[in-house]
Amino acid sequence: MSTPLKQVHLAAGFPGVNNTTVWSEPAAGSQIAFDSFRHVAQTAERGKFDFFFLAEGLRLREQGGKIYDLDIVGRPDTFTVLAALAAVTERIGLAGTINSTFNEPYELARQFASLDWLSDGRAAWNVVTSWDAFTGENFRRGGYLPQDQRYARAKAFLQTAGELWDSWRGDEILADKASGQFLATPTPGAFAHADAQFDIRGQFNVPRSPQGRPVVLQAGESDEGREFAASSADVIFSQYSQYDEARAFYTDVKNRLARYGRSRDDLLILPATGFVLGDTDAEAAELAREVRLAQVSPATTIKFLEQLWNTDLSDHDPDGPLPAFDPVVSDVDGLIARGNAGARRFAKDRIGLANQWRAKAAAENLTSRELIIEVTARNIFVGSPATVADQIDRFVQQDASDGFIIGAHVVPAGLDPFVDKVIPLLQERGVYRTEYAGTTLRDHLGLTPLAAPATHTSTRISA
């Protein structure tokens, strides 16, 4: 092959509040002590990852009206933990998921601009839009947003934040001690924005940060979401990790870029995934089975069933067959699981999905727990280091992704064997960096530096 090899891009998701992080192992450490975050970020930096990634959840999840207690519970504030990590890392990008519903553009824009300064150009924002009144109960303005306004809000928010980041060109500060002129213009950061979502004006108070603005991540699942990402994201944090659907998604989104005047390299697509390594493929498969048993305990089985059946199943036998009756269909207020994004995927067609599950369980003679282990499994890489490196490389070279956001299943040392064993193999193949070439996250992602916005219209003072 004469075409140059594509380079694999990797990011490390902190194993946090979800049903895949296993806390019952002896090796499992704190989910909240700063040392755990330091460990994962430094391990990822040792592995020359593009960025460290934090998810977000602004209300503790509930099921059946009670706080969900079977998974890890508790997480830090995103901005401050990333700013603290900037002190103990040097190159790795620092990506935070921040909700556009429970924040305001002026405050969020200055937090990201500050993070970008404090990390010397390593900040990234995963833009999400929540809409539920449940989470809104923690916030002074509430949070309910009708479905059809979610993207409108997210688009307007991103647009407004972009205007704030561009309100300083980067050449305003002279700090000329002799003349006494600190600023080149008396009105730096001037902005005015008015639309249906935001009506704000004034002066932004953080000078243009090293990257100009944070790298922007989005999920881009629905058609509208894909279009939004194609128009304005730098990275898609994709949920498609199964090869065929990943490749279809990749092709679809990359083909949308041209209509926004963007090249195929201007948007990276990184599916979320995990891994289980063994000395041999057989050993890895056995370990992966044990991990699944730990992830789906008998108690967790019941909780998953409740999320689909949408009713109390606390008396159900997890080692028996699936419930014989049909799920309870309800509107959002009647959901048994709240604040749980994963549980929402069951809401589309409860009865159809229950019929599918029952058919599968009957055909394969599965208990409730065995069935749940199968149907809630993610596509992760399982095998020897050589097998996993081969699969990752194949995915990328064959245009199913540009790399992955990898989450280990144990905090904080779960990522270590991946960095120690898989990364060297990718480096040997010539598809993965051996040193960081640049200093900013945009550099790591291969994104061109952003140009400063056009000259101010405001009057410049002559020196």
Next chain:
Amino acid sequence: MSDSSDLLRLAVALDGVGWHPAAWREPDARPLDLFTPKYWVEQVQQAERGLLDFVTIEDALRLQSDDPLQPDERADRVRGRLDATLIAARVAPVTSHIGLVPTATVNHTEPFHLSKAIATIDYASTGRAGVRVQLDARADTNAHFGRREIPPLRREDYANIQAGIETPELQQWLRDAFDEAADYVEVLRRLWDSWEDDAEIRDVATGRFIDRDKLHYIEFQGRWFSVKGPSITPRPPQGQPIVTALGHATVPYQLIARSTDVGFVTPHDAVQAAAIVSEIRAEQRAAARADETVHVFGDIVVFLDDSREAAVARKQRLDERAGAEYGSDALIFTGTPAELADLLLDWQAAGLSGFRLRPAAVPHDLAQITDGLVPELQRRGAFRTAYEATTLRGLLGLPHPANRYATTAAAA
């Protein structure tokens, strides 16, 4: 050697390259470094070498302005700043003993976000976080958010405050603003307590990660906002990080008395210091907090040199460069570290437990504090010679606080 509770406590207020508007033009000033992490790490590490209790970091949700009510469009002053909470977080892992107290504007931000942000700094610093709550009543700040019609402070209101005239309307305005601030602090504190210290059980036998009976909905419902809880962040190492506020009059003193651990006040002599302390103590009794420690710190702007003449001359030179005599809400001190030590001990005898010094010019006055004032106070047996605690509460002599929600569980 005095008992540590008799020792004077010392904080420094970091703001740009110092509090004087012409400080950035001093030969040793580094105004171009203000937006780098290195600058802030170095300032705080220097304060830590001086064994100070904590640093505060100024902030606002708008550009700096000499005009108290609107942007001033001045190009000859330092303008632009980084988020103080994130500066504190950035500094936390590379310091080990000093407290970190960023400023936060409470009438535009979400108490839920700030509570977990300060808790997270507390984790990253293993117990050294605090916050200074601040109100911003300006119309220009309101316009940056566009969400709330907070009646902004008008010019005539401001003139009345300056003249000490409190009209009934102004009184009501102040009460509303500070009641909201008190509600905000109440939410911060409830959220910090919303997880009991032993809520995380990791009980493999039952599969439960937490004992959810030890997590608590805070159910705060007030006039300005309601917050459900619990926090998404477990109770921070200190239990309750330190809450501070600056006040100049009765209504803010009430906030200090009912809501904070440290109040910053601006007496201009020992008599005023004693009067303010006694007013705050009375408000503490009225708020049923008489048995709780509320430190009252005096704020002082300092120009420190080897002779009083040199300090006066330096201030004069800076004033000339700024084009106006520097004015401040706080006393402006010009003199030697030894003279400042005399004043601090005099005011301490009047009832203050510590001081928040505002260096007029950095690095000069910060170095004078850590390398001049601190050794002087140590010689007099009035200041620590080594850090005696690893948490900010410890440095301030505050115990690990009981959790307000723990009693019911303990009784059960």
